[in-house]
Every structure is written in C-alpha cells, then in structure tokens.
Amino acid sequence: MTQSNTLKGIVFINGKPIYTYNKALTILELGSFYGINIPRFCYHARLSIAGNCRMCLVEIYKSFKPVIACSTPISDGMEVYTDTALIKHSREHVLEFLLINHPLDCPICDQGGECDLQDQAIIYGSDRGRFRETKRSVQDKYMGPFIKTIMTRCIHCTRCIRFTSEIAGEPILGTHGRGKNTEIGMYIERAVTSIFSGNLIDICPVGALTSKPFAFSARSWELRPVDSIDILDTLGNFIRIDTRGSEIVRISPRYNRNLDEEWISDKIRFCYDGLKTQRLTVPLLRKSTISGQRSYISISWQQSFQLISQLILQTLISSSSLKGFKFALGDLIDVETTLLLKDITHSLGVEAIPLSPAAKISNNDLRGNYLFNTKVKYMDTINLYFIVATNVVWEAPILSLKISRNVSTIKRDFMKLIGYIGPNLGSNNFFAYKHMGLCNSILIAILEGRHYFSTYITLIKNNVFFSNSLFCDNFPILVHFINKITNCKMPVNIIQKNINSIAAKEFNVEASHMFFNKFIKKHRVDILYVVGNTNTSVHHLAHTYLIYQGHHGDENATNAFLLLPSSTFTEKSSLYLTNEGVCNHTRQATLSPGVAKSDFDILLALSLYCNFNTTFKKPNELLLYLTSRGLFNISFSHFSNNITAILTKQAKATMPLNQINRFASVKPSIYNFYSTDIISRKSRILQLALNRKREHNFYDLRY
Numbered sequence: 001m002t003q004s005n006t007l008k009g010i011v012f013i014n015g016k017p018i019y020t021y022n023k024a025l026t027i028l029e030l031g032s033f034y035g036i037n038i039p040r041f042c043y044h045a046r047l048s049i050a051g052n053c054r055m056c057l058v059e060i061y062k063s064f065k066p067v068i069a070c071s072t073p074i075s076d077g078m079e080v081y082t083d084t085a086l087i088k089h090s091r092e093h094v095l096e097f098l099l100i101n102h103p104l105d106c107p108i109c110d111q112g113g114e115c116d117l118q119d120q121a122i123i124y125g126s127d128r129g130r131f132r133e134t135k136r137s138v139q140d141k142y143m144g145p146f147i148k149t150i151m152t153r154c155i156h157c158t159r160c161i162r163f164t165s166e167i168a169g170e171p172i173l174g175t176h177g178r179g180k181n182t183e184i185g186m187y188i189e190r191a192v193t194s195i196f197s198g199n200l201i202d203i204c205p206v207g208a209l210t211s212k213p214f215a216f217s218a219r220s221w222e223l224r225p226v227d228s229i230d231i232l233d234t235l236g237n238f239i240r241i242d243t244r245g246s247e248i249v250r251i252s253p254r255y256n257r258n259l260d261e262e263w264i265s266d267k268i269r270f271c272y273d274g275l276k277t278q279r280l281t282v283p284l285l286r287k288s289t290i291s292g293q294r295s296y297i298s299i300s301w302q303q304s305f306q307l308i309s310q311l312i313l314q315t316l317i318s319s320s321s322l323k324g325f326k327f328a329l330g331d332l333i334d335v336e337t338t339l340l341l342k343d344i345t346h347s348l349g350v351e352a353i354p355l356s357p358a359a360k361i362s363n364n365d366l367r368g369n370y371l372f373n374t375k376v377k378y379m380d381t382i383n384l385y386f387i388v389a390t391n392v393v394w395e396a397p398i399l400s401l402k403i404s405r406n407v408s409t410i411k412r413d414f415m416k417l418i419g420y421i422g423p424n425l426g427s428n429n430f431f432a433y434k435h436m437g438l439c440n441s442i443l444i445a446i447l448e449g450r451h452y453f454s455t456y457i458t459l460i461k462n463n464v465f466f467s468n469s470l471f472c473d474n475f476p477i478l479v480h481f482i483n484k485i486t487n488c489k490m491p492v493n494i495i496q497k498n499i500n501s502i503a504a505k506e507f508n509v510e511a512s513h514m515f516f517n518k519f520i521k522k523h524r525v526d527i528l529y530v531v532g533n534t535n536t537s538v539h540h541l542a543h544t545y546l547i548y549q550g551h552h553g554d555e556n557a558t559n560a561f562l563l564l565p566s567s568t569f570t571e572k573s574s575l576y577l578t579n580e581g582v583c584n585h586t587r588q589a590t591l592s593p594g595v596a597k598s599d600f601d602i603l604l605a606l607s608l609y610c611n612f613n614t615t616f617k618k619p620n621e622l623l624l625y626l627t628s629r630g631l632f633n634i635s636f637s638h639f640s641n642n643i644t645a646i647l648t649k650q651a652k653a654t655m656p657l658n659q660i661n662r663f664a665s666v667k668p669s670i671y672n673f674y675s676t677d678i679i680s681r682k683s684r685i686l687q688l689a690l691n692r693k694r695e696h697n698f699y700d701l702r703y
C-alpha cells in the first residue's frame with residue numbers, strides 16, 4: 001500500500017479509529033494493512049477486483065445491508081464492522097453455498113492444510129449440510145504438464161482467469177455456462193504455455209489447480225520451508241524451498257521487495273528434480289584401460305589435492321613458470337568462490353580465462369557497465385523501451401512482467417512504446433512491440449538519424465535501453481550506439497547471461513578478453529581447472545590436463561581427468577550478486593550427496609593444502625572484506641556517472657561505422673528457455689514443458 005503524507009480521512013473499523021493517508025483504498029486493503037482479518041476468496045492483491053465470492057461481507061453504519069469489503073472504497077468518517085452477529089451469519093450462509101458442490105475429499109487433496117476454503121470452513125462452516133440433492137461434478141481440464149486440475153473443487157473465484165489475462169499474458173481461461181452449470185475452462189482445450197503458468201497453483205484458493213509434479217508426494221504440514229533465491233536468471237528472485245526429509249519436493253515464490261513482485265517462472269519452480277539427476281558424489285580419477293576405454297576410480301579429497309599440487313609442481317619445473325596453468329569460471333558460481341578464485345589466481349600469478357564470449361562486452365571499471373542503470377521496481381513507469389537482441393521474457397522473466405503491465409496501458413497512452421530489434425519473438429512474447437528488423441542496418445539507421453525511432457529516442461523522456469551480454473558480435477556498433485543514447489540520457493541496461501558473470505565482472509576475475517576455445521588455439525595450456533558447471537564445452541584439449549569441479553556431469557566432465565564433486569545452490573548458504581547490484585543469499589535446504597562440498601570449501605581446502613599465498617584463509621575474512629567493499633549495499637548513486645566517458649574511450653578504439661557489416665543479423669542469447677543451464681537441462685519435468693504444445697493425452701503425462 002503506497003501512502004502520501006497528507007491525512008485524507010479517518011475510518012472506524014470495529015470502533016477503532018484508523019487515520020488514512022490514501023483514499024484510493026478499499027475496506028479490505030485498509031483492514032489488511034492494519035491487521036484486521038477479513039476472509040476472502042476471489043480477492044488477490046496483484047489482480048483486478050472481481051467481487052464474486054461474497055465472503056468478505058462487512059457492515060457499514062447506516063447501510064441497509066452488508067457490503068463486500070474488497071470492492072467498497074473507504075470514505076472519511078466511515079464506520080465499518082467486521083465481526084457482528086449479522087456478518088458472521090452472512091458469511092456462514094455464503095460458505096454453505098460454496099460447499100454445496102465442493103467434494104469432501106480433503107484427506108486426499110494436495111491443497112489440504114493450506115486451503116483457504118478449509119481454513120474458512122473451520123471458522124464459518126457447519127458440522128452438517130442441509131443440501132440433500134445430488135452434488136454436481138465437472139470434468140477435469142488439461143492444462144499442460146505442470147498443472148493438475150480437479151475442477152469439481154472449483155469455487156468460481158475467477159482468480160485463474162484474471163491471472164492468465166492480466167499477468168501471464170495468455171488469456172485462454174474463461175467461464176462457460178450459467179448458474180449451476182458454470183465451469184472454468186478453455187474454449188478450445190490446450191496446455192497453458194506461459195512461462196508463469198505455475199503461479200496458477202499458488203493463486204487458486206482451493207485444490208482445483210494443484211501441482212502435477214508435487215501430486216501425492218507430501219502433506220503440507222510435513223514440509224520444512226527454507227528461504228532462498230532463484231539463481232537461474234540474473235535478477236535473483238526470492239523463492240521458498242520446501243523439503244520433506246532429505247528431498248526437495250516443492251519450490252514456490254516469496255514476495256521480493258527489491259523487485260516488488262511475487263511471481264516466479266516455471267523454470268525455477270519445477271527445476272528441483274534436476275538437482276538430483278546425474279550428480280557427482282565422490283572425486284573421480286580417469287584411467288585409460290588397455291583396450292583404450294575410459295574408466296574412473298574414486299579417490300579421497302586428500303588424494304585429489306595431492307594430485308593437483310603435483311601437477312602444479314610439474315608445470316613449474318617443466319616450464320619454470322605457471323603460465324600454462326589456467327582457471328575457468330562456471331555459470332552458477334557464488335560470490336565467495338569467485339572472490340577466492342581471484343585471490344588464488346593472484347597468489348599463483350595465473351589467469352582465469354572466460355569460457356564464453358559474453359565476458360568481452362563491457363569495461364568492468366564502472367558498475368554501470370555491467371549492472372542495471374534503472375531499478376527493476378520502477379520499470380513499469382517507463383515511457384519508451386528500446387530492446388536489442390534480447391528476448392526479455394526468457395532472459396529476465398520478472399522484468400518482462402513489469403514491461404507487460406506498463407504496456408497494457410498503451411491503448412490509453414500513446415506515449416508508451418517498445419521498439420525491438422532482433423529475431424521475431426513469436427508466441428514466446430506477451431507484450432505488444434514494434435519489430436523494427438533484425439540486422440545491424442536498422443541500428444545504423446537509428447544512429448545516423450535516418451530511422452523514425454531516432455526521433456522517439458530523442459523526444460521521449462524516461463526511456464531505457466536493454467541488450468544482453470552476448471551482443472558482442474556487434475560490439476563496435478553497440479559502443480557507438482550506447483554513446484548516442486547515453487547522450488540522450490537513456491539508461492543502458494545489459495542483461496547478463498548468467499548470475500555468475502556479475503560477480504566475475506565486479507571482481508574483475510577474468511583477465512583475458514579472449515574466450516577459452518579461441519585462446520587455446522594460440523597459447524599452450526597445460527592444466528585447465530574449470531570451477532563449476534558451464535554451458536560452454538571446452539575443445540582442443542589434446543595437450544591439456546582438464547580438472548573439472550561441478551555438481552553435475554556434463555560435456556566438460558566427460559573430457560576431464562580429475563572430477564571434483566561440488567554442491568548446488570540448494571545445498572549451501574552462499575551469496576549471489578544480481579543484475580541490479582543487490583547481494584542476495586541462498587540458504588542450505590538439503591545435504592550434498594556423497595562427499596560433495598561447496599565450491600568455496602573445495603578451493604579453500606586446496607589453497608590451504610598447497611599452501612598458496614592467499615589473503616583469505618578463513619570464510620569470515622572473506623565476508624569482512626565483502627562488507628568493507630560495500631557489496632551488501634550498492635546504491636544506484638554508483639551508476640550512470642561517467643558511463644559516456646568510458647564508452648567514448650572504447651568507441652575511439654573501435655571500428656568506424658562504415659566498416660561494420662550492415663547485413664549481419666542480431667542474435668539473442670537464449671534459444672530454449674527450459675535448457676539454459678545444467679539444472680534445468682537435467683530436469684525431466686522441465687523437459688516435458690518443451691513438448692507441451694504437442695501433448696494431447698493428459699493421462700500419459702501423469703507422474
């Protein structure tokens with residue numbers, strides 16, 4: 001609830017005076033803010049008001065009948081009563097009507113224990129019904145691989161209809177029939193394909209829409225919740241991990257005050273089965289058998305460290321320096337590991353080489369070059385979005401919700417615009433945008449002022465620019481371009497490919513501007529130590545000893561000689577730096593399998609074993625350093641200053657406009673939303689989502 005500082009009136013709730021500073025509130029909103037409980041089913045703070053369940057009835061002084069609190073606005077001097085005998089009686093009758101057709105299957109319902117209807121029935125329900133006729137039953141609907149439907153339980157609150165049309169951008173649900181024949185469903189039955197479809201499970205107040213993968217796996221009171229964050233995109237949205245025993249059985253959203261959102265994407269919600277597939281559990285050493293086939297033997301941590309120290313010594317003896325020893329950072333590495341790795345590379349005088357070309361894009365001297373220069377919280381107030389080469393819906397799903405909410409007002413406000421250059425977003429997108437083309441020539445035309453969008457950029461105030469960190473094929477043009485738009489005071493926001501890239505840039509860990517697969521063609525690499533799973537496979541390793549540290553087996557693990565098992569983000573408490581410059585943290589929800597350890601613990605133990613001359617010898621020394629560096633409270637005042645100056649310097653060193661290939665097309669960095677990282681690729685549930693447009697048989701997909 002936002003409030004201005006001017007007193008707008010006084011409202012009495014149950015005789016208690018409440019001073020209000022905002023007149024645009026309903027009785028229910030004001031009551032909730034002051035902790036006065038008013039029952040509700042159809043009301044949801046993030047959706048429009050429907051007012052159809054009638055459960056929130058309250059009495060207003062001098063009103064001849066009860067009114068609904070969710071849609072009645074407050075007024076000065078209003079006297080509201082929420083707990084009179086009439087109100088209690090009215091709510092009991094409303095509930096009796098809702099329960100007429102609701103099945104009595106709470107013992108086998110997955111919503112049991114966290115069902116709004118069950119909670120209200122305890123307060124307002126009767127121990128017997130008066131309805132003697134036959135209860136109606138409704139056929140279940142098919143909504144895809146994530147959502148299980150038992151439509152007989154539906155109370156027609158219409159939250160799901162409003163969610164799909166107002167938030168998920170896929171208005172496929174509606175009501176059919178009238179009176180007792182009313183049903184919620186689709187006009188043409190098909191799967192819900194929105195990447196936010198899983199949120200339907202949370203907003204349904206009863207057990208009509210539940211999670212298909214979670215079905216019958218646990219009762220809600222058996223779960224242990226742990227607060228954590230989503231590290232599969234760079235905004236670090238807040239999540240809650242529910243575990244039963246040693247297993248993760250559910251992931252759901254938490255309100256995120258930095259982003260002002262409470263939805264999560266299906267990728268993080270359903271990725272949890274990928275956390276236990278193809279895990280490395282013990283250190284493994286590769287041996288070649290006489291027949292030339294690979295075999296692995298398990299070794300202890302001490303033997304692994306001994307082997308690494310011998311390898312380092314051998315390299316030092318054979319080439320009298322450690323030039324041939326390189327590190328590489330994975331995609332999902334935490335802040336502590338990144339900083340410790342930087343410390344180790346400094347102490348040994350070696351380099352960390354970027355595995356992906358994305359590292360090249362920005363100068364890391366200023367935070368404004370790799371962090372957002374606009375707060376995500378305020379993204380829904382922007383007038384012009386200029387998006388180049390990035391599918392915002394896939395690369396920053398929460399950001400796309402903000403944009404879509406703002407753009408849905410386009411019809412009323414002609415000054416709001418989205419200009420997009422890149423491949424057609426097709427059905428993946430859910431907001432209206434002006435598709436200007438997909439090659440460099442459009443960008444150059446805008447730069448030279450020959451395109452109509454140039455005028456918009458110059459004239460419209462309060463605008464933002466988005467691109468992604470893989471736009472480096474067009475690096476020279478981007479630099480020219482950023483110079484132009486920063487002169488127009490348009491904040492530049494580069495969406496990083498993975499959450500680790502931000503900490504890597506913050507600490508300037510990856511020294512080289514040449515990525516590994518190019519680097520190895522020109523330089524000799526004797527030992528490559530890859531810390532963490534990555535999407536990029538390393539090649540040309542004929543003379544290189546590959547050490548791989550990660551939680552899952554992947555292509556790099558197949559090529560490695562020594563494999564060290566590490567923990568996933570759900571098995572450790574670690575820090576992650578988001579694209580907004582906020583330092584969020586995960587909490588340990590489960591134990592690591594086998595003898596796997598966190599990346600930080602492995603590197604720290606290795607550094608102590610080999611006696612590296614590092615600054616950080618204990619975890620708390622590192623945390624003290626991070627605090628002193630102000631990483632926990634980066635403020636937006638750091639950003640935007642001097643960004644033009646630094647980029648102008650880069651532009652001078654870059655290619656003139658007339659030498660740029662005008663017909664080269666702009667490419668996005670993500671081609672498949674459900675396969676962007678090792679965890680989602682290993683998730684069977686998420687891989688089903690890829691097929692959901694082709695699915696026809698609901699029963700084949702039961703878990």
Ligand code: SF4
Pocket residue numbers: 153154155156157158159160161184203204205206208209
């Ligand atoms: S399915 Fe759930 S959310 Fe949708 S109308 Fe029915 S009760 Fe409400």
Ligand code: FES
Pocket residue numbers: 039040041042043050051052053054055056057068069070071
């Ligand atoms: S919550 Fe008010 S009518 Fe449903």
